[in-house]
Amino acid sequence: MKVSQKIVGALSRRLTVLIIPQTRMKPWRLQCSTAFFIFMLFLWSGVTVWSGIVVGRHTDYWITKADNQVMLAKMTRLAQEMEQARHTLDQATATDRQLRGLLTMARDRDPIDAATGVGGPSLSDRLSLNRMLSGRADSMRQADWHHEISRLRKDAERRLASFQEIAWYVGNQKSLRNATPSLWPTEGQITSLFGYRFSPMSREDAESGEFHPGLDIANSPDTLIYATADGTVRFSRWSQGYGNMIIIDHGYGLSTLYGHTSKAVVKTGDRVIKGQVIGYMGTTGRSTGAHLHYEVWRQGRAVNPMTFLKVRAAGELLGEAPRPPRAQS
Numbered sequence: 448m449k450v451s452q453k454i455v456g457a458l459s460r461r462l463t464v465l466i467i468p469q470t471r472m473k474p475w476r477l478q479c480s481t482a483f484f485i486f487m488l489f490l491w492s493g494v495t496v497w498s499g500i501v502v503g504r505h506t507d508y509w510i511t512k513a514d515n516q517v518m519l520a521k522m523t524r525l526a527q528e529m530e531q532a533r534h535t536l537d538q539a540t541a542t543d544r545q546l547r548g549l550l551t552m553a554r555d556r557d558p559i560d561a562a563t564g565v566g567g568p569s570l571s572d573r574l575s576l577n578r579m580l581s582g583r584a585d586s587m588r589q590a591d592w593h594h595e596i597s598r599l600r601k602d603a604e605r606r607l608a609s610f611q612e613i614a615w616y617v618g619n620q621k622s623l624r625n626a627t628p629s630l631w632p633t634e635g636q637i638t639s640l641f642g643y644r645f646s647p648m649s650r651e652d653a654e655s656g657e658f659h660p661g662l663d664i665a666n667s668p669d670t671l672i673y674a675t676a677d678g679t680v681r682f683s684r685w686s687q688g689y690g691n692m693i694i695i696d697h698g699y700g701l702s703t704l705y706g707h708t709s710k711a712v713v714k715t716g717d718r719v720i721k722g723q724v725i726g727y728m729g730t731t732g733r734s735t736g737a738h739l740h741y742e743v744w745r746q747g748r749a750v751n752p753m754t755f756l757k758v759r760a761a762g763e764l765l766g767e768a769p770r771p772p773r774a775q776s
């Protein structure tokens with residue numbers, strides 16, 4: 448007998464499944480061919496595997512969805528914390544401006560204003576944060592998060608720099624005050640002010656006037672001359688026109704010049720303090736009588752010394768002192 452005939456014979460053999468209930472009910476007798484039984488066995492296995500896959504996929508879907516909900520809640524919480532950080536930064540900005548106002552610091556020195564005009568977050572940043580806070584954090588792109596976090600960090604760094612500048616400003620107030628030439632350089636009468644005037648020395652300038660870059664104060668020879676602010680002597684020797692001249696560097700872009708002295712008692716490199724005697728009044732150089740020619744330089748330009756002096760004693764000297772008899776150089 449061939450093998451195929453044997454297989455066909457085996458498959459066509461009938462099987463009987465007998466189910467006997469525990470009650471008095473009649474037993475169930477199911478009859479089918481071996482081929483049908485094997486077919487049902489495969490069908491049952493297939494359905495079991497397929498349903499297992501479907502259930503597995505659904506489980507993954509629900510777990511992922513639950514994870515997303517948790518993630519969304521975390522992102523919304525993060526957005527709220529960022530909003531709080533932004534609010535704190537806004538308060539720091541307001542305090543910063545208040546401090547600068549109290550310290551009468553120039554507004555244009557505010558690094559925030561200089562960098563961004565108004566400081567704080569832009570409208571688009573606000574909208575971006577609002578989108579996060581309104582529970583749509585999932586619609587935020589990674590770039591938006593990165594942008595928002597980096598803006599917060601940059602704002603915090605700028606604010607820190609601003610407060611450090613304020614700390615530096617407060618710390619340097621004393622040295623700045625001492626470096627400001629607010630002291631009268633000598634005693635006497637003002638014989639020439641800063642600005643254009645008719646020169647007593649050169650008649651050809653009399654028509655057009657000559658610019659006088661300093662202040663002339665006349666008194667008897669050898670009247671004491673004082674350093675008008677703390678600083679370092681940068682020049683103390685003869686100079687054409689100015690005679691014995693002293694220049695003091697006060698830092699902060701400020702320096703002062705003292706001309707026509709009879710004698711200087713400081714030398715180049717000396718450290719001087721405000722009010723220290725640096726020389727004596729004379730008439731050396733291009734001068735018509737004993738007087739001090741005093742100049743103040745700021746950022747490389749001669750400025751009116753009275754702007755530093757009038758705060759304290761301009762009224763005293765200008766109001767009560769007799770008018771200068773004649774201009775002197």
Ligand SMILES: [Zn+2]
Pocket residue numbers: 639659661662663739740741775776
């Ligand atoms: Zn002068």
